[in-house]
Amino acid sequence: MSDTPEAARDEHAKLVAEIREHDRRYHGEDAPTISDADYDALRRKLLALEAEHPELVTEDSPSQTVGAAPASGFGKVLHARPMLSLGNAFSEEDVADFTGRIRRFLNLGEDEEIAINAEPKIDGLSASLRYEKGKFVLGATRGDGREGENVTANLKTVGDIPETLPEGVPEVFEVRGEVYMSKTAFRALNEAQAAAEKQIYANPRNAAAGSLRQLDASITATRKLSFFAYSWGEVSALPAETQSGVLKAFEDWGFTVNPLTRLCRSVDEIMSLYREIEAERGELDYDIDGVVYKVDRLDWQDRLGYVSRSPRFAIAHKFPAEKAMTVLNGIDIQVGRTGSLTPVARLEPVTVGGVVVSNATLHNEDEIARKDIRIGDTVIVQRAGDVIPQILGFLPEKRPPDSKPFEFPEVCPACGSHAVRDVRESGEMDVRRRCTGGLICPAQAVERLKHFVSRNGFDIEGLGAKQIEMFYETGEVMAPADIFTLKARNDRLKLEEREGFGELSVKNLFDAIDERRKIGMDRFLNALGIRNIGQQTARVLAANYLSLDALLSVARKAAEEGPESEAWAELTNIDGIGNTAVSALTEFLAEPHNADVLERLLAEVEVQDFDAPAQDSPVAGKTVVFTGTLEAMTRDEAKARAEALGAKVSGSVSKKTDYVVAGPGAGSKAKKAADLGIATLTEQEWLELIGG
Numbered sequence: 001m002s003d004t005p006e007a008a009r010d011e012h013a014k015l016v017a018e019i020r021e022h023d024r025r026y027h028g029e030d031a032p033t034i035s036d037a038d039y040d041a042l043r044r045k046l047l048a049l050e051a052e053h054p055e056l057v058t059e060d061s062p063s064q065t066v067g068a069a070p071a072s073g074f075g076k077v078l079h080a081r082p083m084l085s086l087g088n089a090f091s092e093e094d095v096a097d098f099t100g101r102i103r104r105f106l107n108l109g110e111d112e113e114i115a116i117n118a119e120p121k122i123d124g125l126s127a128s129l130r131y132e133k134g135k136f137v138l139g140a141t142r143g144d145g146r147e148g149e150n151v152t153a154n155l156k157t158v159g160d161i162p163e164t165l166p167e168g169v170p171e172v173f174e175v176r177g178e179v180y181m182s183k184t185a186f187r188a189l190n191e192a193q194a195a196a197e198k199q200i201y202a203n204p205r206n207a208a209a210g211s212l213r214q215l216d217a218s219i220t221a222t223r224k225l226s227f228f229a230y231s232w233g234e235v236s237a238l239p240a241e242t243q244s245g246v247l248k249a250f251e252d253w254g255f256t257v258n259p260l261t262r263l264c265r266s267v268d269e270i271m272s273l274y275r276e277i278e279a280e281r282g283e284l285d286y287d288i289d290g291v292v293y294k295v296d297r298l299d300w301q302d303r304l305g306y307v308s309r310s311p312r313f314a315i316a317h318k319f320p321a322e323k324a325m326t327v328l329n330g331i332d333i334q335v336g337r338t339g340s341l342t343p344v345a346r347l348e349p350v351t352v353g354g355v356v357v358s359n360a361t362l363h364n365e366d367e368i369a370r371k372d373i374r375i376g377d378t379v380i381v382q383r384a385g386d387v388i389p390q391i392l393g394f395l396p397e398k399r400p401p402d403s404k405p406f407e408f409p410e411v412c413p414a415c416g417s418h419a420v421r422d423v424r425e426s427g428e429m430d431v432r433r434r435c436t437g438g439l440i441c442p443a444q445a446v447e448r449l450k451h452f453v454s455r456n457g458f459d460i461e462g463l464g465a466k467q468i469e470m471f472y473e474t475g476e477v478m479a480p481a482d483i484f485t486l487k488a489r490n491d492r493l494k495l496e497e498r499e500g501f502g503e504l505s506v507k508n509l510f511d512a513i514d515e516r517r518k519i520g521m522d523r524f525l526n527a528l529g530i531r532n533i534g535q536q537t538a539r540v541l542a543a544n545y546l547s548l549d550a551l552l553s554v555a556r557k558a559a560e561e562g563p564e565s566e567a568w569a570e571l572t573n574i575d576g577i578g579n580t581a582v583s584a585l586t587e588f589l590a591e592p593h594n595a596d597v598l599e600r601l602l603a604e605v606e607v608q609d610f611d612a613p614a615q616d617s618p619v620a621g622k623t624v625v626f627t628g629t630l631e632a633m634t635r636d637e638a639k640a641r642a643e644a645l646g647a648k649v650s651g652s653v654s655k656k657t658d659y660v661v662a663g664p665g666a667g668s669k670a671k672k673a674a675d676l677g678i679a680t681l682t683e684q685e686w687l688e689l690i691g692g
Contacts, residue, residue, distance in 0.1 A: 094317070121292045174233030230292075301313040341419055352382065365408035548609075573652045627663070
């Protein structure tokens, strides 16, 4: 050891700098340049030096911290397999419908048993842990399901996430589960936060999310997070043929699997477990908001596949929402990005299910009239699905004697334009009243920009709702393309001199904007905020046309030639795309202002082609029509398998159809295929083509 204080300080400074650099490379870049043994030796040397010279120990010494110094932000991770959400059940009838749908989809007999793996639904934050050759190499949040945030360093601080797995595990294995904070840890955290006069968290889920997304992993390490494993993503092999078997393997590998998980073989068994877990809910040291049911057989899971953003083989059975009573102080009208006027209740703050609620949705003017909700009423509030607050009704005996029915405005509160209710194709009045101001309405413009930069849009780090409002009010961001010219205009704007900004934050913002100059086609379409073109519709369009140019070519032609055109028919023939979506897309493109906005935006960003289907499939990219009665599988399963192989399933036959699969009873579609010279296959020929 060093003989003099000066020599000790010099040696300490060199060790600190060296360890911090290795921490940055390991935690920040996932690119270590020394072995674990050599790194451990450096830390032992530092500890020995500080033990001999205690005066050298500081709060930010590597001996007192965990992981790397705070990063400028989290990197993005594209999930090899999407992390999807679950459909919901709220009653025993919903659960019976779930098992019934499985039976019909798989064409199972009434006596064939469907084993269901049931487990508590943890109220936490979903995470994916990637192991390669048994070593934990990458951890990510769910994000939008396709792209999450790299929180590897933070997840390495969670005690029950093993850094290495036993020998013999598959070469690549992504373990998925829920990061959560126990109620005990939550209380301790809030006590410490209060003592330090820092942020108090509303509930354990918010605390877990905030803790996992700390830029400094050493803060995460102090938060006592936990992890339950329950699923998987990309794998090179599976250790079992059932859901329950894989969970048993997780336990053998060192993960924690919820001890209340059980295999059920009937709806009666499922409901019995549901009631048992619901009764224990209050005694558990972690929050749950329901029970998740998954088909146990993995071969059946594969056959069932997915619909929209949810698996067909799983569902979440939610617990009844908690309720409370409070006073309705006022009703505000918010204007959304599509011009929709939404009433929002302003409540006397009340705690519902452990969360303080001061606002609640009132849905629309018909709902207010139906429930006769008035300002001043004492109302019953619940958190639907334990998430979104809503008003169920009011207490008549507490209504003020001078109360009056609420009059819904017929003009937009943001721009003064008329607010009207559209008439649907069915002749019914739309439940929503919409501002007719369109592009002159500032509320719509701001909300569209917020949607553009949101997590499911361009997802620009550091550019949220507050920043968008500020830039819009100052006239600096009036359209999406303006976001990408901020850096070029900063000599005049001088953002770093404004309150809330600084040189580093401005640099980080510009870097984040530049990172999103390349974006996937489906995400780009969703970000445009076209009414009735949401995430799923955008993804269907992207999967069918693969490039933005190809889609715009057809859509512009449909806009010019109208609903009777071949281009319009081509769009509506796509399974999952109807007249409503096509009308919205063509109306958007037909508006000159929108065309200008799009042209300016495309000059700033590169829209990447949608990932083409696997080329090893004989039907990848082909358009298929099923007609008649299928015998080897149900129509739903046939469609799901075709789409999984990269085929496009259409509802009608056209010149662009590649195959018509005709079962017994095929009628006009088979005849049209013959007239057009399109290949018509029997079900057996189709199965042989796709490999059974």
